[in-house]
Amino acid sequence: MIRTGDIRYALRPGVTCLTVPGGAVLLNPPHNEKLTGLTPAQSQALKTLNQGPAAATCELAAESDSVTTLLDRLAGAGWLEVTVRDGDRDLYTLRPFATPPARPSTGDGPRTVLSKFTVIHRDPDGLVLEHPTSWCDLRVHDPRLLALAAGADPTELGLPEALSARIAADLRWGGFTADPAAENRDFTTRSWSAPDLWFHRRSTLGSRTVTWDNFGPTAWAKDEFPQRPARRAPYPGVPIALPAPDLATLRATDPALTAVLEDRRSCRSFDDARPITVAQLAELLYRSARTRSMESTPDGGELPSRPYPSGGSVHELELYPVVRTVDGLAPGMYHYDSFEHALRPVAPADAPAVQRLVRTTAATLANAAEPQLLLLISARAGRVMWSYESVAYANILKHVGVLMQTLYLTATAMNLGAVAQGFSDTAAFTAATGVDELEECNVGSMILGTRAGDR
Known part of the structure; x- marks a missing residue:
């Protein structure tokens, strides 16, 4: 993992980075992406990413714009999981399994709360928020995030305003929150129940499951x-x-x-x-x-x-x-x-x-x-x-x-x-x-x- 500021990046589970002359190849069968024209700092960043959790203490130079550009590109293509931190505490991790959509606008809009389809459960890696139609899972590391997602006042949880805004934006980006009036007004979203939709997406091949690993016989x-x-x-x-x-x-x-x-x-x-x-x-x-x-x-x-x-x-x-x-x-x-x-x-x-x-x-x-x-x-x-x-x-x-x-x-x-x-x-x-x-x-x-x- 590598860390810059209050964000830590890691290759998402299943991804391998192979360095080759003049660049690198990201592999996550059946997908792959070749990276060329890398700067020395970018090549070193990929090597650090490929070392996994043991590299968590490695820091990137904050002034390295080329590395920031590369990280934004890889995160935007779904190759990286992103952990948001509050000082030295991990808050949550966005773990993609598909290409993320464009971030929604941050302007004022209808009141949003957790979508009726959002499921919170525990798996071997800890607590996780899932939405059946999302492009990512949200791994919860700090219980304050659950209180915030449920509508608690950020000031009562000791979270800085900017960090609270980032959390709200990421929840909306992942599709975990929604306008409750809109979900009840539209026939398509109202007709599906949370267990039916979750069961449907969890038991079929799709963006979440593209190989036979942990799926099928x-x-x-x-x-x-x-x-x-x-x-x-x-x-x-x-x-x-x-x-x-x-x-x-x-x-x-x-x-x-x-x-x-x-x-x-x-x-x-x-x-x-x-x-x-x-x-x-x-x-x-x-x-x-x-x-x-x-x-x-x-x-x-x-x-x-x-x-x-x-x-x-x-x-x-x-x-x-x-x-x-x-x-x-x-x-x-x-x-x-x-x-x-x-x-x-x-x-x-x-x-x-x-x-x-x-x-x-x-x-x-x-x-x-x-x-x-x-x-x-x-x-x-x-x-x-x-x-x-x-x-x-x-x-x-x-x-x-x-x-x-x-x-x-x-x-x-x-x-x-x-x-x-x-x-x-x-x-x-x-x-x-x-x-x-x-x-x-x-x-x-x-x-x-x-x-x-x-x-």
Whole structure:
């Protein structure tokens, strides 16, 4: 790092500076920039920058205009992180991951506060302010900055006026502050919630993530933690064996794929006088979600095969039928053991948490009816998170989507009614199963049964 006045500069993480005859090359794959025509002072400054934190005590001559020009150029292109200081105390660092925009004008404007999209959290490097659409992160070193960002009076924090103005300008430059009236007036910014936008940008490639470092199937946990087993530990109840359908007959008698796709509809009215049978539930589960086979990898990994796709073949999803009225099956909550094609009791029908789960369907079904069968989808998140970085939960939700479509199409082929819910009670699921939500969490639900009017 090098320091001049109250600003300290460093190459942003991932950047390397290679000195070559007549200049230097800045590398941050897939980006690079060649610097030519450098003065001796500029070349020395680049060498100092390349030494990293050990060079923090090195000073540049304040009168070296050529070095100041070079630093401004590199910072303006996003090659440098900039730390603003108050005397000998670091206040914050602007760490770019894209080319910065032009600084906004400093004239008077509408009152600005932290944007509703700004997220403050802790990571391995400390506290950080993030905005999903920003070009940089703001690393917080002094807690006074948080108070100032929240609207505290600078004079009460002991910060010089000029420094407070610099902080306000940098917060606005990074997009961390906004006019609250404008954010609520514009449909685009009002319609997005902070967690939705942050999740979207954090789980996709873009300006923040341009390489596969710490993104995607990195198997980051391989040398530290054992992979979670493919098969969930069974619940202690006596399993209920389910009949398996004759797939050869179904291949010959099932309606055509086009007919199933065209006939699929969400069903919100069911016929309780003629409920779904346990044989139909067994067929639905077998055709949609059974574990067909298991492949073992050379390093001891387990890759199941099921009728629906799963990224990396991890198959982290589990199914929990919550039965109110299924002919041939007692009411209650069950777990589907996809390896044995069996149901294992989880909780009785009169358990408060199970009753809460059933009540959540009132907003989905016609006339606030209760379901014949509620099928909860959970995720043993560690199966995915052991391998994937940044995109793990996004992949889980994609898997939920393909499983829901598989259930929809199978139910349609069987002339059953089905409707997916856009929500479920995750707290009630945790209470009913007794599992740690970070180990296994509810991520989807569907309602199934005999459609009304299909006599």
